[in-house]
Amino acid sequence: MSEPRLTNLASYxxxxxxxxxxxxxxxxxRLLQLRHTGAFVFENLTTLAGExxxxxxxxxxxxxxxxxxxxxxxxxxxxxxxxxQALGYEARGISGRVVMGQPEGAWTARTxxxxxxxxxGVRYITDVGFGGMVPTAPLxxxxxxxxxxxxxxxxxxxxxxxxxxxxxxxxxxxxxxxFDLQRQxxxxxxxxxxxxxxxxxxxxARQLMVARTGEGWRRTLNNxxxxxxxxxxxxxRREVADVQELMGVLESEFGIRVPNNATLMRTxxxxxxxx
Numbered sequence: 001m002s003e004p005r006l007t008n009l010a011s012y013x014x015x016x017x018x019x020x021x022x023x024x025x026x027x028x029x030r031l032l033q034l035r036h037t038g039a040f041v042f043e044n045l046t047t048l049a050g051e052x053x054x055x056x057x058x059x060x061x062x063x064x065x066x067x068x069x070x071x072x073x074x075x076x077x078x079x080x081x082x083x084x085q086a087l088g089y090e091a092r093g094i095s096g097r098v099v100m101g102q103p104e105g106a107w108t109a110r111t112x113x114x115x116x117x118x119x120x121g122v123r124y125i126t127d128v129g130f131g132g133m134v135p136t137a138p139l140x141x142x143x144x145x146x147x148x149x150x151x152x153x154x155x156x157x158x159x160x161x162x163x164x165x166x167x168x169x170x171x172x173x174x175x176x177x178x179f180d181l182q183r184q185x186x187x188x189x190x191x192x193x194x195x196x197x198x199x200x201x202x203x204x205a206r207q208l209m210v211a212r213t214g215e216g217w218r219r220t221l222n223n224x225x226x227x228x229x230x231x232x233x234x235x236x237r238r239e240v241a242d243v244q245e246l247m248g249v250l251e252s253e254f255g256i257r258v259p260n261n262a263t264l265m266r267t268x269x270x271x272x273x274x275x
Contacts, residue, residue, distance in 0.1 A: 004057040006082050012065055013083075015039050024088040026119055026138070029126065034136045034150055034213075036080060036128040041070030041254045042211040044204045046197075048271075049264035053197040055189060057082055068257025072204065073113045073129030074193040080128045081115045091117045094125075095188065096179030099164075100133065104175065111192045111202075112177050113184075116141070125156070125165070125179070132211040132220040132229075133167055133176055151213065151231060208271050212254050219253055224272030226253070243269050 006012060013021060016035045022028040046053050046063075054060070055074045063069045064079060071079075077093070084091040096112040114127040123141040127134060137149035139156060146153045146168070153168040154176075162180030166173045196204045203209070210221040218229040224240040226249055240246045246268055250256045258264075 004082065006086050007058070007061060008065065009083070009086055012061075012079075015065070021087055024084075024119075026124075028087070029084075029089070029117065029119070029124070029138050032080075032083070033126055033128055033138055036076075037134050037136050037213040040064055040076055040079075040128070041256055042072060042076065042129060042131045042134065042209070043070040043250075043254070043256060044072055044209050045069070045256070045259065045264060046071075047204050048208060048267045049259065049261040050267075051261075053193055055193050067259075068255070069259075070210075070254070070256060071129070072131075072196070072209075073127075074189055074196070076129035077113045077115055077127060078189070080126070084115065084117060084126070089117055089119070091115050091126075093184050093189070094179060094181055095184050095192065096162075096165075096177040098177045099175045100177065102175070107178075109192070109195060110188075111196050112179070113189055113192070114179065116181060130176065131209055132218060134211065134213065135165075135167075136213055139165070150215075151218065208268065210250065210254055210256070221249060221254070240272055243272065246272060 016032060016039060055078060057078060060075045060079050064071055081091055081093055094114055094116050095110050096114060097108045097110050098112050099106045099108055114125055117124045117126050124138040125141055126138045135149055135154055136151045139147050139154055141156060146155050155166050157164045162178060164178050165176045167176055196202050208223050212219045216231050220227050225237060226240055227235050227237045229235045240249060243265060247258055250258050
């Protein structure tokens with residue numbers, strides 16, 4: 001089965017600062033990943049609107065490239081993989097289990113999508129859809145050393161069940177997700193996406209999550225809590241007072257064109273009520 005192809009490669013590249021297709025090198029991959037996490041926001045508004053999250057490439061292109069929206073891992077990493085393949089990278093999708101915030105040894109559902117890229121025989125993972133802790137550079141799969149990025153350092157541990165990605169937050173190496181290199185097909189992603197977007201215990205169905213990166217900073221929005229995290233400095237936080245202010249934050253701080261959806265508005269009103 002042939003891989004789906006992007007319908008508007010030129011406009012996608014322009015959003016990432018390229019006027020022509022760049023050569024498929026490691027330097028290009030680093031630029032693409034860094035710029036992607038800044039240009040295309042992580043967000044779950046579709047789920048909160050009670051609408052299906054469509055993860056076919058055509059629907060994702062329309063939503064992210066045309067409709068002024070972002071998405072989560074099944075959307076953003078699908079789109080990014082199609083871009084990498086169009087540019088000539090040897091790349092394929094893989095998946096993992098998010099354990100961020102879980103006790104050590106937790107084994108959660110397989111609900112995260114990322115990509116494996118091989119360059120001159122060297123393997124890297126690349127991920128543009130991991131919310132507020134998304135790596136902003138490709139990471140060497142077969143190195144156990146600390147790896148620097150434009151934001152936090154990361155490292156990859158290998159174990160019997162695959163690999164664990166850890167990020168250094170302060171002085172603590174926190175587990176982000178467990179992953180392996182098992183072959184993935186569309187149906188595997190469809191199952192994970194269905195759980196993430198519809199299961200009542202899924203955090204994506206219960207809270208607003210938005211994230212974006214920039215030079216030396218990360219912005220996050222969790223329900224009504226907006227924060228700017230500057231590397232090497234204390235985070236700046238404030239609570240959003242009402243839905244109108246929330247709309248302003250989504251548009252001005254994250255560049256999201258918020259859909260006009262009554263269900264979404266009611267859900268957001270409920271989520272930002274002070275606890």
